[in-house]
Amino acid sequence: MPKLVNHASRKQELVRAVWRVLARDGASGMTMRQVSAEAGYANGALKPYFPTKADLIDATYTFVFQQTNERVVQATGGLTGLAALEVFCREVMPLDTERLDEARVVLTFWQEAAHDPTRAEHNQRFMKQWRDSISRWLAQAREAGQVADGFDLAARGDALLTYLLGTQAAAALGMHNGSPAHLERQLHAQLDLLRAGRRNGPGTARVPCCDALSSPTSRTA
C-alpha cells in the first residue's frame, strides 16, 4: 500500500528548509538540491511542489508574511489606535533573531519581485492588508484624540509602512540605524511626533499646545 503523503505539511517542511538556507547562506548560492537536503528529501521531491527557485522564495515570503500576521493578531488583541499601531510595528520590525531571519527572506523576495510583475502583485495584496490596518488604527487614534487633526494622516500612515520596509534592509545589512535599540528609538520618535499636536490625553505636555488655538478650524493651512 503506498504511503500517504500530507502535501500541505510537506510544503511547510520545504518552506522551513528554504527559510533556514536563506537566513544562513542567502539566495545567490541556494540550489534546489540544497533545500531538498536541508529538508531531508531526495532532490526530485521538491519539483512537484515548487517547480522553480523563484516559486520557493515566493512561498517562503508568504510563510514569513503569515507568521508575522499571526504574531500581530496575538499582540494587538483588544488594542486600538496608537497602542495597536505601535504593537504592530514592533512585530514587523526586525528586533530579534527570528525577525532578522525574516528580514533576510524579505530582501531575497524583493529582489525577485522587482523584475516579476506576478510576484510584485502578490506582494501588493499583502501590503494592502497592512496599509488598511494602519489606516484603521490611525483613524481610531484621531477619533480618540491621540493625534492631531490637521495632518495628512493617510500620508503619515503610508510613510510608516515605507519606514517598516526600510527597517528590513537596515537590520539585515547591520546598518547603524538598524540595530534593535536604534529601531526602538526611531519608532518612539515617530510616534511622539504624531502625538505632539493632539488636543488632549497624557503626554501632551511634551510639546504643549494651547487648546484654544489648536481647534480643527485654525489648522486649515
Next chain:
Amino acid sequence: MPKLVNHASRKQELVRAVWRVLARDGASGMTMRQVSAEAGYANGALKPYFPTKADLIDATYTFVFQQTNERVVQATGGLTGLAALEVFCREVMPLDTERLDEARVVLTFWQEAAHDPTRAEHNQRFMKQWRDSISRWLAQAREAGQVADGFDLAARGDALLTYLLGTQAAAALGMHNGSPAHLERQLHAQLDLLRAGRRNGPGTARVPCCDALSSPTSRTA
C-alpha cells in the same frame, strides 16, 4: 604597438552595462557573458576588472551611490537646514525612471550584502555619510528654529534614513505607497510633523503652540 587601454573608463563602461542589465532583467539571470556583450566586449574582458558577479554588483552600487551624491551636491548648493534635507530626500527617493533603475540596483546589492560582511561594511560607510549629513541639516534646522527642541531629533533623523531605504523597495516593487505622488505626500507629511512643534517661523499656525509653554525647559518629559 599595443593599444592603450584606459582602465578607469573601461570599468565605468562595464558598470553602466551592469546597470542596464540589472534594471532591465534583474540579477537572478544575469551572467558575466551577458554584461560583456551589453558593454560590447568579449567575455574574457570582464574578469580582470570584476572577478565575480558579486564584485560587479558591488561596483554598480558604488556607482549609483556616487551618482546620487553628485546630484545631492548640485541640488543642495547654498541650502541648509530643512531645505537641504528636503532636497536630499528628493534626490535619494525613486521619483523618476532613472532613480527607479537605481532602486533596482540597490535591491540587488542589499540581497548580496545581507550575507557578505565585507560588502555590508562597505555599505555602512556609505550610509554613515548620509547619516552625518542628515544630522548636520537637522542640527541647523533646530538652530534656526525650524523644528522643535523637545524631540529626539537624532532618532527622527535615523528614522528618515530608514524611511529612505524603504522608498527603494516600495517603488521598485510598484507598491501603492511607492508611487512618486505618494512618496511626495509622505515626505511632506513627515516634514510637516517635524515643523509642527517649532517656536517660530512661517507655518507654525498649522498646529499652533503657545510660545510661553513650548520653551525647552517645559519639554523635558
